[in-house]
Amino acid sequence: MxxxxxxxxxxxxxxxxxxxxxxxxxxxxxxxxxxxxxxxxxxxxxxxxxxxxxxxxxxxxxxxxxxxxxxxxxxxxxxxxxxxxxxxxxxxxxxxxxxxxxxxxxxxxxxxxxxxxxxxxxxxxxxxxxxxxxxxxxxxxxxxxxxRPIRNVAVGLVVRDGHVLAEEYPRIDGHHRFLRAIGGGIAFGERAADAVVREFHEELGVAVTHVRLLDVTENLFEIVGEPGHEVVHIFAVASPQLDALPLDGALPVRDADSFVGWHPIERVLADDPPLYPVGAARLAAALHDDTR
CATH class of the missing domain: 3.90.79.10 (Nucleoside Triphosphate Pyrophosphohydrolase)
Incomplete structure (x- = not known):
């Protein structure tokens, strides 16, 4: 043979x-x-x-x-x-x-x-x-x-001209369309700030030049019938590459069939669509106010 x-x-x-x-x-x-x-x-x-x-x-x-x-x-x-x-x-x-x-x-x-x-x-x-x-x-x-583990997560908020950059998830199994701040899990032994820098590079291929912790929140949720519990470090981040992305532009996420794009902060504050983790929309609005 x-x-x-x-x-x-x-x-x-x-x-x-x-x-x-x-x-x-x-x-x-x-x-x-x-x-x-x-x-x-x-x-x-x-x-x-x-x-x-x-x-x-x-x-x-x-x-x-x-x-x-x-x-x-x-x-x-x-x-x-x-x-x-x-x-x-x-x-x-x-x-x-x-x-x-x-x-x-x-x-x-x-x-x-x-x-x-x-x-x-x-x-x-x-x-x-x-x-x-x-x-x-x-x-x-x-x-x-x-x-069932509690997941430790680091995400970053990029705000520009009244918009926040976020990944969009479609409606699925009765769960409405929603947005999620860019980021992911913190590896064992990794600092949260280092994790958010790594995640932006892995998911979008961009460099982050500034990281500032805004808040630490808990996110309790259920999606497609599965419960989840996250402790989330939310950072303000800056990236010249993302600042150059047009407000009507989109950037593919490397490890998923999805995209990130700019979304009006006024709309995410009204949950149209909602932005997760909980508290991210409020923090994005505060960042926008600080830059006025």
Missing amino acids: RDAQRVAAYGVAVRQGSVLLTRASGRSSTPGLWCLPGGGVEHGEDPRDTVRREVAEETGLRVAVGMDPWVLSDVVDLPGEGTRLHTVRVVYPVTVIGGDVRDEEAGSTDHAEWTPLDQALTRDPMAPFTTRMVKRALAAQNNAGAA
């Missing part, structure tokens, strides 16, 4: 106790096989871009891709093709940020669904690596009540 190697990337999405699964179509070499959404990494493609592309193609959903993947490996004989195939599978945690589940037409899958975790293992046949990931997700769900 001829040896061959393949790299594939997948997304594991869990919400409200269900996991997103797809079923291989008759066009696939494994028709009827249940699997996580995903597929082969194209030459020169970032695996996280593969996940975004494949999930959209197979399920109709848009996802934000996490940073800490699981890497699995398996070898199977394909006698019909005369190949012994070694597949390296990169599996990312993903969060759905838009779209509605639909089946793929004339593709490698023919069905996509949210399957309750306690029923997912009854889907037969299921790809062995998918079985492993479902078991991992089921164990995490069973332990969630005892070990």
